Amino acid sequence: MSATDRALAAPPRTMRLPEALLAVLGAAALVLVAFLAPWLKFVLTVALAKGIAVLGILLLLRAGQVSFGHSMFLAVGAYTVAFLAPAVPEALLLLPLGALLAGILGLVIGLFVVRYRDIFFGMLNLALSMVLYSLLEKLYALTKGTDGIRVSGLTFAGITPDRETQEWVMFGLALVLAIGFGLLVRAYLASPMGRALAGIKTRETRLEFMGVSARRVLLFAYVMSAVMGGVGGTLVAMTTRHVTPQLAYWTSSGELVFIAILGGAGSALGPFLGATAFELVRVYAAAAVADAWQMILGGVLLAVILFAPGGLWGMLTSRLKGRGA
């Protein structure tokens, strides 16, 4: 049995209590760390933002499909903020706008890519994200190329907070959105539409025999995941205050899939667990060995896939079960 299958086989009902408990504990731990180590607040905010995008990847993984181009939606969200911030500095407007634009792009691309499966699905996503990357890089007059765009000052509900407050606002916003989307994804995966995703993975034809349109099921998940990518992107842009085409490069998409597997595809908590671990390893590895942090991350990824296929979430739950919880 493969990793995600094993994770899927775990009945969600019995997991409900520890999962909710772990979510609360996790959120509390993040807030505590942000208080005790203010310099990590930035890292954690980016981790939460990426976690939301990875949550979208998770939906597609349920259907057995891997998008190696999903960071294009992240980039759409991020560039929406960068382009519009001078005209519309209101973060609470830019956020839904970025999500909406990513969702529209997701619908357009989704209509096309849901006809494909497996390698072709992954490659088409990759190709389309590379188109976006190339445009962001080459249309210098519009995007300033690889230099990227600095995000101008933002307001939150009409208020322009000082730097310290803004960091907290962004952290809080990311945390609230992470919880919100986490709950949404849980509810969605438990719904018939969400359950049908697993059907695409195992035997698509059976789904069709039951009168369910596999393409429609996948399209819905794809658009949802694009929206989550867009939300993640707007948050990343607002936090880092600088956007570059690198956001849309295929390696960034690879990182998102990496985080999904690192965290474990079995739970809506996995992406956040994975994203936090990923960003922390990245920060500390980059500080310790500037030229080899990718190597360390790659090593971690290899180790997780070869020795802990359930991801961090799988390790955590098997530990809990082992104690008879």
Next chain:
Amino acid sequence: MAEWLTDNGLLLGLALLDGLAYAALVFMVAVGLNMVFGVLRIVNVAHGSLFAIGAYTAASVGIFFASLGLPAWASYVALLLAAALVGGILGPLIERLILRRIYGQEEVLQLLVTFALFMILEDVQKLIWGVQPIMQDTPMKFLGTVEVPFGEDTIPFTAYQLFVLPGVAVATLAGLAWFLRRTLTGRVIVAVTTDKEAAMAMGIDAAKVTLLTFTFGAALAALGGALASPTTSLVPGIGAQTIVLSFAVVATAGLGQIEGAAISALMIGLGRSIAVYLAPEFEVVVPYIIMVAVLLVRPQGLFGVLETRRV
């Protein structure tokens, strides 16, 4: 028209020649990727890193040869030696130590394992060769330039890009076609590609075939890199660039197609160079546009065989 040609024709001619040389390089990488996929059923994301390491190794060996005072033609030996070294060492190492553990696993995991390899190799490359551009163009200078007749004029173009690159690519294509169809080892590889279980039941040692194919594919990628090294300065990131491009070539051609890969490499190489000439901003986009357009019409790729749906 005649006036337009005299104004722009030479540039177009140059673009076409450039596209041809470029297509030859892309083909070398894509065909290895394709063969590896055929036997291992794994899309090797780290294939581009083998290209990059091949290129860097070729430059290093070439510089070393020059420091020994060897003549310029020896730089060609350096190219071949680099490809053999990278393929012969990294190929078996990667296949035996890592890929072997994930055969038959979920596609997502396989892709990610090779992605992890890509991340590791990318840093290995930076640790060994640093991030400063490296240039070693002795093989190209050695052959000098040729005046290519074009209409009434001539276009100066390096003989290396005009003859060596397409020549090696055509030789590779013909050699592969002969090897896979006429030799026993080649036919065994085709057998494992078509039906691994049946091949094993016939007594074929699939593990050996897998090792051989991966090493061979790695050497092809490294050779592509080695051949590319004289034409460009080497910087970090060339591996990442190359792999997405060869994905596009392979997907356009259809998985497992050798001759198809040559044709789609040609399409993509020429398409790109015509774009350089017509609308330079869109140069990088063209390969992907071609791929998407082809897959819209033929979801299995130009020459791919449609798989029957699982029931």
